[in-house]
Amino acid sequence: MAVRVDLMISLDGFATTTDQTPDNPFGQDWSRLTDAYAATRTFRERVLHDTSGKGTTGIDDDYAKDYFDNIGAEVMGAGKFGLHNFPDDPNWKGWWGDEPPFHCPVFVLTHTPRPSIEMAGGTTFHFLAASPDDALQRATKAADGKDVRIGGGPTMVRDYLKAGLVDRLHVAIVPIVLGRGIRLWDDLRGLEAGYTVRSETAESGTIHLTFQR
């Protein structure tokens, strides 16, 4: 069982964008960060339910496949689930449609828990007012021997990294300079200690960097 993180960041280290508008809830910057990943065959199959076989099949796709492999539970922040966008909608069920791509229990950290939501395909969203450590323990138990993903956003990921709780950090560095957003790397001096770090560049230009315990 390993605790894993996968994030996409810009060259200047921004993992979450801040140009969202009501009409464009992810923002232009988010699209630029995620284009190469969204173009993979695996993303199209797993997230968009597109079984046509279209999509890229190179190094980006290898990481996309790996992303979905052997995950037994996820912990995510309220922002990733969308609670900051729809705080007053008790029926909000996340961004991912009726059959979200998680297929496992997902623990959403929030100060205002709500009832669990069972979705098609094995995903159940649970809402917890818990410390990162407690949430990880709960997720680890639910994962039943499989890996646990710390899903983000970056502020939450930093908390887990600082606490030394992450076994594998995979960062897809997209070769663009965003100049705004929320940074991944802040306040993580010396993070590399105790990890083996390696990197390779995909056909898209994305640099895949992995910190492995």
Added chain:
Amino acid sequence: MAVRVDLMISLDGFATTTDQTPDNPFGQDWSRLTDAYAATRTFRERVLHDTSGKGTTGIDDDYAKDYFDNIGAEVMGAGKFGLHNFPDDPNWKGWWGDEPPFHCPVFVLTHTPRPSIEMAGGTTFHFLAASPDDALQRATKAADGKDVRIGGGPTMVRDYLKAGLVDRLHVAIVPIVLGRGIRLWDDLRGLEAGYTVRSETAESGTIHLTFQR
């Protein structure tokens, strides 16, 4: 003739370190940033005058060779030359010994110019109180058809990048998180526009990223 920049930065984007002490004028962090470059055969030959043939000969060394190729003049900031460390020493001649590795005119930007210094091996240091643009024109003339290097530090490099004056930016990203220093990428949103960006990873783990006009 092209205007070129080469910098080493950490994953979190720090190009200049800030842990210098009188006893260790570059600081521990600087050593960690530059270790892979300093281990190359080319650095040992060109900077340390070590002709033993020792040193690494892989991808880092290819970039090190390229660094020294076809440069006709350099523009550098007062900090890189050491004027901030030795402001009151009229005999300070930089960090690089009697035969510096530049072998061309070097224009040091400073608000308090001093007389030019001619060194062995073709390096002459000139001290200019000039705008980045004016300094570049002067260096371009001195380079006589060869390339001009913008030598840094990062604040100066940012000025040239923001002004659209750089034809090739090579960044060696060292896979460490420093957490402190002076950032390269700040305030450069959209820098990639107009450049072809590519990257490759050296045996040392350093990621070589090139923005080429």
